[in-house]
Amino acid sequence: MLKENYKKFYDEIKITIETSRLYTDEIRNLAYGTDAGFYRLIPQIIIRAKNEKEVQKAILLANKYNLPVTFRAAGTSLAGQAITDSILIVAGKHWEDFDVLKKGEEIRMQSGLVGARINEILAPYGRKLGPDPASINSAMIGGIVMNNASGMNCGTHENSYKTIQSARLIFVDGTILDTSDEQSKKDFLKLHSDFIRKIEEIRDTVRANKKLADRIQYKYSIKNTTGLSINPFIDYEDPFQIIVNLMVGSEGTLAFMSELTMKTVVNPKFKASAMIYFHDIVTACKSVVSMKPGPVHGAEMLDRVALRSVENADGIPFFIKDFSDGVTAVLVETLANSKKGLDNNIKEIKSLLKAYKTVRPIEFTDKVEEYSKLWDIRKGVFPAVGGLREKGTTCIIEDVAFHIEDLPEATADLQELIAKYGYKDGVIYGHALEGNFHFIFNQNFNEPEEIEQYKNFMHEVDSLVVDKYDGSLKAEHGTGRNMAPFVKHEWGEEAYQLMKDVKQLFDPKNLLNPGVIINDDPECYIKSFKTLAPVHDLVDTCIECGFCEVNCLTAGFSLSARQRTVVQREIKRLENTGENAKRLNELKKGFEYLGEQTCAGDGLCATSCPVGIDTGKYIKYLRSLNVAKARPQKQSQWVADNFHKLAPVIRGGLKFVNGVHTVMGSTLLGAVAGGFRTISGNKIPLWTPAMPNGASAPKPKHINQENPLKVVYFPSCIAQTMGPAKGDPYKEPLHKVTQELLEKAGYEVIFPEKMNSLCCGTPWESKGFIKQADQKSSELEDALYKASNGGEYPVLCDTSPCLYRMRRVMDETLKLYEPVEFIHEFLMDKLEFRRVDEVVAVHSTCTTTKMGLTPKLKAVAEACAKHVVLPDEVGCCGFAGDRGFNYPEVNKYALRKLRPVLDKSKVVAGYSNSRTCEIGLSNNGGVPYMSIIYLVDRVTVPKAEKQLFQKKKGKRETVAI
Template sequence: MLTGKYRDFYRRIKTTIPPERLVIDPLRTIAYGTDASFYRLVPKIVINVENEIEVRRVLREAGRLELPVTFRAAGTSLSGQAITDSILVRLGRGWDDYRVLDRAGKIRLQPGMIGSHANRILAEFDRKIGPDPASIDSAKIGGILANNASGMCCGVEQNSYRTLDAMRIVLADGTVVDTGDDKSRAAFGRSHGQILEGLADLRRQVLADPELAERIRYKFKIKNTTGYSLNALVDFDDPFEIMEHLMVGSEGTLGFVSEVVYRTVVEHRHKASSLMFFPDIRTACEAVMLLKAQPVAAAELMDRASLASVTGQPGMPDFLGELGPEVTSILVETRAETAQALAAQIDGIKAALAGVSTVRLIEFTAIPAEFAQLWKIRKGLFPAVGAVRRTGTTVIIEDVAFPIEHLADATIDLRELLLRHRYTEAIIFGHALAGNLHFVFTQDFSTQAEVVRYRDFMAEVVRLVLDKYHGSLKAEHGTGRNMAPFVEKEWGEAAFALMRAIKRLFDPGNMLNPGVILNSDLEAHIKNLKPLPPTHELVDKCIECGFCEPICPSRDLTFTPRQRIAGRREISRRMTGAAGEAPLRRLVRSYRYQGMDTCAADGLCSTLCPVGIDTGKMIKALREEAHGPLADAIANWTADHFAGVARTAAATLNTVDRLHRLTGTPLMETVAEVAHKGTAGLVPQWNRALPTGAPKVAVAGQTAVQSLAVVYFPSCASRAMGGPDREESDRRGLPQQTLSVLGKANCTVILPDNLEALCCGQAFESKGFRLQADRKAGELNEALLRASQDGAIPILCDTSPCLMRMRATLDRRLRLYEPVEFVLDILKDRLRFTRKEATIALHATCSTRKMGLDAKLKELALLCATEVVVPEDIYCCGFAGDRGLNFPELNASALHGLADQVHGCQAGYSTSKTCEIGLSLHGRIPYRSIFTLVDEVTTSLNP
């Protein structure tokens, strides 16, 4: 319940921003307030803004009431810079617009664009943005710029500060200035001349103090994100350029950047990487000094503990476990415009290192799949430590930089310091060419003694970095709350006074993200520490990094996987007796919809999670726990009478279709919506894309020459819902179309006995009925073993999600194929393909992606049609079996923007009937099985 100024603010702001984007309930403020750092504050209000006008209104209303405001992009920052106990402003939809400028020499981006998506846009021009943080697949441009994030290949020459061309800024009072627009600059000069004059005066002060100016220049010769970008005061004389460069790395404490123009950098077509091994850290660091003079784009140092943390992971060499205790690795990448130039560079690098002692021969690979795997492992070092930590502890990554000539000594000293403070599991790795080291360790904050241990350790780290080696306490992760108490220690009194003056100039009321960068509390770094109580064994290793979020179908509707876990952790924490907080019942009740009902449980999150956590499995387990005796009885009855249930479902669809023909679509949609909402979701939401029931599956005996025996298992979804919708001219069902393809390929088709009663269990498992799902899988297993002669005959299932579950649960002897694999691997040489002149759309289901078949789906589609469109950023469709009928808003949110991307396509194709329903509805084109397309464009080679 809001009180005082926050209640007044809420009343004012809801006249501009819809209430559904103003979050005040306890569960969602906790979940949305969580970021990747080890700090936690719970916001009073979370606002999802969708445009600049809303940002300006929030700032003006908050300013009138003197309420702090913090901005959040992806929440992947690690130093506590994106949390608040006041107003949290998150980027909603509408912040991912872009324009490619000057023949791709520049790109204008909004802050909601994910970094790797910007690179995808630029890829056809062989360009990219300069910053390349390890979180680039999740981090958004707003955060990348606000933290001056760099990365493995970026160094100090290609970060946001160095590649910035212009930006559009919203200041604390709501004023907007576009530094790339002369009209905007002139208007700002008239209205806010005091800021420009203040910046010019600060520059004069710096230049009048040669010692201070030189210190600033020295501090930025290596990576440094501690404090503000004071180099702007010595690098530029135009106050607008000073202003925009001060915004870089300011962590939302000086203003909100609503657009940025980057100068792009070259993305070389030819790359090669080598994982080099040296006998110890000192030898490895000596090699780095030699590599710095070579055409090396990146050199990532990994100590022995780092290598141990990834030993046994896919793609890593088998010999890692046999290496000596001091062996240190460097992962090197070199790039060139041509293959010949690349080969010459590799030879040059090897020659430069010829006199350095190595543990193994230096070998490079230019095979993309191989070097991509090496870099994937490197990016996963931080979470790898988190995955093996003791439950209840947090994983901390610190980020320092040293002058490269001191890298060896500093690394050795850092290792000794970690061991002295009993952080025996710690790993050290980093961007060696920039002298930038990360060290990762686990920490228990549940006792005061442990908090003191961390405090004392950090005090020694500060002395080591600053007093002994004159380095940077934060090289690329930003100051946040983590290093705010040490900014003055690192910079000195004069430079710190400049930072305070800059803050006063832009934010005199200290309204923007207070406590970040500048904080007078010398113990701020050990306060507001995030609790990580155990909540479920399937997700307890989650470090809340947020890497999973971009692929989640409910990310713009309710919770992401990270937020589902954070919400459950809070519920678990309060179960242990946290008094004086929101009632536990309220959190549990809210979690039912936010966390459980609207989770597609597709498991795609595990493909982006560095430690492979499948949050969907936790949700299925929670659904199972929530079932009562009645629900179990219904599930058992359904499993026992499955043939009748499937026939009833098909008949119901046919009846509803006849009703649809009689009443028309508008009336049918109105009645269906009223029924769905009036029964609080008990009645599923009918939609115009629902198909009819499929005819009964039957096959005739076949005696074709060169016949191939095939066991065909049409999924229960295909049998019950595999008929055409009312707009289709082909009135056959999916099983009949599949049989047609098999017939053209001269296949002898075998159907399993008692087919109508068979189910893989997917429909049960997704709802949390695990026992019933496994029982149905057992029945199917026996039937398929009989039909396939114990696996001698290949088995085709026409639905990808069912096939994936079959592979996970059935007898390993069974040779199981989903549609794409079966056509390409078995049928392609038995059919004649005639490509149709058409533009078609494709949707790779979650299971198709998880089985690594999305590229093969496109390969098959290109055999069938001249042009194939694969919509960007559409992952799981959110239909999730029947969830698209019971919670249609999930399907609508997951497929937001699909219709625009497939406009102009004649039809779309996929490998799951239920997914195709939602895709047809929201894509506004018919989506069909890929077998339908194959049937249309093929004839028999032996007619």
């Protein structure tokens, strides 16, 4: 039940914003009350805003009812700056528009664009963003700028503060200012002349105070995000530019930034990196001081514990496991505009390091595939270390900076302090070239003495950094709540009062993200800790960093992978404590749809998780528990035992529906089917025009035993029953075309025995029937082993998700291939490809992506057609087997960005390697999607024959020369 003012706010805001994007329920309030930090507050109302008008209205109503408002983009922040117990406005998924300006030298963008996506957009121009935080693959530009997140290589010379040009802002009174627009500035000046006059007054006062001005310059000569950014008052004359740069690092405490323009930086083509190993951390720091004047773009330090946390990661050398405890690595990067320049840089760096003894010889690599892995490993250190923590403890990361000349001594002191407080798993790593270190330790907050330990430790960190070295308590992670009580000590009374004056000017009622940066509670940093109750080994290593969300197709729709873990942890905590049974029941009930039913289980979340957590596996585990409790095991077992009886029924049913479709047409049948689905409470599966016709059964042929080219072809149960849809350009069933293609390449095609009773087990696994899934996999494995002569012949399965499970559960003796891989490896040298002058799209299914086959998919398509489109930001389609029929809203949301790309590129057809995925793609893309096998078959001839191919009504025709 909302309190009175929140109820009034809600009743008014729902006039402007549809209730489907206004959340007040227990489960989503909990899920969105969590960011990557170690605090948690539960919002009263969550608004998923999609435009300025909605944000403006929300801010005006918050003003009217004196209700605090907090803004969030991706929620990867670490210091408690993106949480609230009031109103949370999320501006992410709907805020992704952009314009590339001045041939890539600038880019104007909305706040919800992910940093890595911006770099993809800029790549063709040879440019990139200046800021490069470790979270760049997940963090959004709004959060990057508002926290002044800098990262590994940008230092203070290419960070958000130095590269921001202009911004479009919504102030607490609802006024919109676009500093790139002269008319907007004139209008603002008319309405807010006192505001601009006050900015100018503060500017002049600061500049007149030489002691304060010098202090500001000194503090910002190194990375510093402690407190509000007050350096604009000495760096800029123009009051509007001062306003823009005050936004950088303000953490949403001054205004909402809907759009911004940033300068980009050159992204040199020639790069090289080396992981250099030193015997101890002090020597490593001294080496960095020596490299500082040289051609070093970045130098990232990893102490022994940090190395240990990633020593099993792909790309890390095996010998790291044998290092002694003191060994410290420095990951160095150098850039150049030519190969000769790069080689000279490497020579100079090695020369600068001659005085330092290394554990192993210094070896640079300029191979993208090698150095990219090293930098990806560095980006994943924080979550990886968190994944090693003891269950139930909280992973805390702090972020300090020292002047470079103090680095060796300060690092030694910091290491001693961590040891003094007994943090045996404490890690020091980070941006050594900028004197900026992160240190990680795992803390339990269950007992008062543990909170006191953390409190005392933080006070000693404050004393060490500020009193001894005059460094920064927060270098790039933002002040948030956990460093707010220490801002005054670091800056002093005069500078702190300046920050308070700025806050008062922009937000006189203290409604914008109160408690962040400016907080009068000296103990706010030891309150509102989140709990991380152990749930299951599959997800317990999660630190809720949010890196998974960029690859979670339901992020922003129902729950994300991170949020599913958050909710399950709270459910487990409430079960353990026995408190608040009503809340527990609400969370459990809400999770059924938001958490379990709408999860595609595709596992792509694991591909961006530094510790490889596959939340989909956990959801399937929960489904198996539901199966054990309630679902019809007997029926499932009957289906597994009598699978051969179902194929004719499915074929007949599909043929009947296709016949009705032909008679009634798409519009009428869609209306009738939709009506029945609505009446049934959505229990009747969705019908769409992309629904396939029934397929004829496969027909094995006599095998020529003398032919050495043999392949075992297993048509998936889907391919055996589902043919093309009514409007598809190809009319033959997939299994028939596949067989013909293989024979065209000279292969003898062997079908496993009793094909119509075989299945890989995926349909059972996805629903939680693990026993039956394994039974079917085992039956198929035996049949394939026999058909392949004990693994002698390769095995082709025409459906990628089926093959993915087969590879996971079957004996490695079997040589298993999915369509793209088999074509690329076995057919491209045996067939002549005649590329068609068409624009085609390809879709990489989740399993294709996880098997690393997307490049081969594109390569095969490019051998077939002159114009191939692989739509950006379209990942898993969300169809998930039959789930797309029952929860089509997930499929629609997952593919929301598909059709605009296809329409813009004038795509005529799409190709993939999973029939059910193709149904969803066709329905949401507006063009037919079919197996890539159809395209390959259409454009190829045997290399041994001289033939031409002509296209007549979508059918293949050969003409002898």
